Amino acid sequence: MKRPTQKSRQWHEIHARRLYRRRTARFRRHRRRRQDKQPRASRAFPFAISRRNQNLRPSHQGYTLDLPSDLSFTRNYHETAHALGLLRQFTSTPAYRLNSLNFNHIEDLAPTACLVLAAELDRWNESVRSRLRSQASQWNPLIAQLFYEMGLFDLLDKPPPSHCTDPNFAQRVFDQQFIRFSTGTTADGSLALALRENLESIVGRLDRQPLYEGVTEAMTNVMHHAYPEESDRKPLGGNTRWWLSGGFDRRTNSLTVSIYDQGVTIPKTLPYSNHWERILKYLSKLGLSNKSDANMIKAAMEVGRTSTGRSHQGKGLPQMRNFIDRADAGHVRIISRYGEYQYVKDAKSTRASLQTHEIPIRGTIIEWCIGIQDRSSIQDG
């Protein structure tokens, strides 16, 4: 065997270094991918927990999630749904650690989005055995006050910031009044009654029957349909739960009532329902071969409304429209997974519209909104 020459030794040195560098870089990439454990954030999976996600900031062996500046499904659906979806992803996946939720960027908010946020925080709090700590004293004081009035701190059983003492702050400053968040695991008519009484203390007499019908049917639907036995998703804590809130905005004279559940969503439960064949027939009759989530919600609303016999269940969803039909103007909006169905009534006509979003809601939101013109625009009967 020949002795290595100086030239060959230099050649080997250079290539060994290159080989070492290449192997080390490959190892680092592999390690980063294993740490991420998820594909890149993409349309297929928008809630990937990764440093590439713009709402997430690494902090203390975990992440901080920034809430958007406008927390509203109407004005800022994409960012709001994205942030709330990420929050759910953290609470559902023990492998990831969410250190904190940053409220400091919030400048505007809407009641329905706040309800969903409250529900996700309630879920997070339950998942960590009520060890969630509030640093609300560091929030924007106006935002902290609004959340205090909505009942967020009571819902989570946390003390409010010391400066939150005025229960009518939102009315004085923003011309809005809120009904505090409530939650339950049964179709509790007494809570629907309390909601109506609280709303009437703000806006005057309301048409109580359709409001009661819609709210209690929504609660009952959560019990029966949100977590079908065939689905592998089970409710956190073992109880099917809903969250309910309401509010009145004097700037637009609009009354809003919202109810939210964290179930498997309407489009996913329909294949397990007694109406599934009729829904498929309805979709094909309308020439809708695309079984998008929005089309599925519309079909569920229409099939339940027009069905005669054949099944004693599934008549509750169409009742959601009754409160709007009895009002002078308003809308009911149902958002479930990627689909949104809106039924709008104005002075001239009623119409239904559909929308498909890029970011899903991981549950079902039902929002009623009616215009209160002169506080007596809603008549009984």
Next chain:
Amino acid sequence: MVKSTEIDIMRDYSSTPAGRFPADGPYNGQDFREKLLVPALQSGVVTVRIDGVEGYGSSFLEEAFGGLVRNNSFSESRLRKLLTVEYDDSSFRPYENLIWKHISEATIDSPSR
């Protein structure tokens, strides 16, 4: 002699009925049917007063009245003779129509009745 019974849902049961089964809540359709409606129908003519409550979801009405056909073997014709729905508040008229609609639809679902 045929016994006549009046059931006032607001007075005798609840002002906030909701839900279908006992798991849904305390004042549900199945409970109302089995505790009040069926015993009264088995002993004679029944008048059900439906006004005064907050409202009725379709689940409650369907289980309470449609369930008479499905679960308790009452036929629609027999219920037409035994059951009367009353109210003073005209805003509750749609509920009377719904009650008979649920009974008819339950009969369609159960052709043997």
